[in-house]
Amino acid sequence: MTLWSPKGTTSAASGPTTLTVNDTSSVNQTTAVAAKVVPSVVTISAESGQSAGTGSGVILTADGYVVTNTHVVTLDGATADATLKVTTSDGHIYDATVVGTDPTYDLAVIKLTGASGLTPITFGDSSKLNVGDQTIAVGAPLGLSNTVTNGIVSALNRSIEIASSAPSSSGSSGGDTQQGQQSPFQFDFGQGQTQTSTTSTIKISVIQTDAAINPGNSGGALVDSSGQLIGINVAIAGTGSSTSGTQSGNIGVGFSIPSDIVKRITDELIQNGKATHGLLGASVQDSANVTGATISGAYVADVTSGGPAAAAGLQKGDIITEFNGQPVTGAVDLTAEVRALAAGAKASLTYVRDGASHTVDVTLGSLS
Structure with missing residues (x-):
């Protein structure tokens, strides 16, 4: 069964609509954290013409504000008006509209239509993280909703350069410039299309983790051992050839936007429809x-x-x-x-x- 193609998920395996716990007498810490976090993570399907893809999102408010990546709602920058469908962890499906995008830090806020009683994520303080701290990633890799993986904080104060996902590659022009730089990695944006060259790039500060992150985890949660949000998953480093046409997968080097940055930008997007930098x-x-x-x-x-x-x-x-x-x-x-x-x-x-x-x-x- 084909799970992905260069333009995104084409046939997804069926999966659980809630977290499965068969033996409640033998629940470990990861299980407990997942049970807390899974209800706050959603699966996002985006379509525009013949293009489609899946990603993840994290619930910010009970009435349906959700944070995800700009590249999820723009199909890697291919469109500014994708049709969005959002599925919650318990299987409810909502239409959604874009409140605002921030291509400079690859974040976006969407609003679920008619939603109420949702479970918002609890924000943690990403500035207090240590290398070696436990991390748990929750999202929908390859369209597989409610997937939980764990690892550690592999590095802090990491910065990466990736392709802009702004429609028409508007990117972050009109500001500071950087001379003679080229990203040493290839980053898969999660919609199934590995972008390795672009006329417009962004530079973002990230948490590096070895928790398994794959295409489709984009926009999902990275949480700490208490289940508090410490990052929004955004990219992975890949080893595939830029000309092979194959999709990158997890090699243990994943990146998340720190929650402190996420909080500032999402607050501005909800209030003003745009964020400043x-x-x-x-x-x-x-x-x-x-x-x-x-x-x-x-x-x-x-x-x-x-x-x-x-x-x-x-x-x-x-x-x-x-x-x-x-x-x-x-x-x-x-x-x-x-x-x-x-x-x-x-x-x-x-x-x-x-x-x-x-x-x-x-x-x-x-x-x-």
Whole structure:
């Protein structure tokens, strides 16, 4: 039976509509967490013309606001008006409409029509995570609803660059730029189409986990040992050839958008239909690619006159090593951290100039 194709799930195996527990006298921690979280996770089907795909979502409110990825509701950027159907863990099916998308961080909020009495997820604090903490992923990989996998936090302060899922590849232009960068990985967006080249990319801060995440898990929950949301699953690293046409699967390297970022962006999407993002006003590149550089970081190649970076005193040739308490090892790190904050946010920034380290405060501009 074919479970996926280059354009998404074409024939899905039937599965349980609720979490199955056969022996209540022998329930482990993962079972208990899954029982708490599964009712808060939904399966999303998106269709537009001959294209279709499945993904996951997480319930935010009892009346049907749900967070997922932009690439789920746009079919990897192919359409801005896909028809959405949402199935809850107990088998109820709802129509849904898009409240707002945020292609810059690949998040979206949809609203279920006529929903009430749903079970919202409980948010955790992703800033307090440790490498090695238990993680549990809940979603619909390959259309298999109510699937539960577990693992650990494999890495924190990770940043990745992936293809934009904005329709017409509008992406995140009109802001800070990054020179000479190419993502070392191929990322599968979960709709069954592996995107390996694009004229528009986004840079996002993520939690890395080895909990099994596969196409269709996109938009689903990554929770901690208490069942609190710590991330929204967004991408996986793949080993397949960019020209093979085969679909990437789990290799133990999955990525989730931290819940603290998710909370800020979804609140803005629900309130305003769009989210804001910070702008530094600088062109940067990896210092490792700069002749003579002796420290890793984001090398400032140019500073926009009158912009936030210039106001903070940054100059061409500075190497940014830390942003708002997070280490910066290259241009992707810096861009991801800047975009994670709202327009107008204040942050601290550490840079090295002529061998001396300096820390300054910066007030971010607004990404257009």
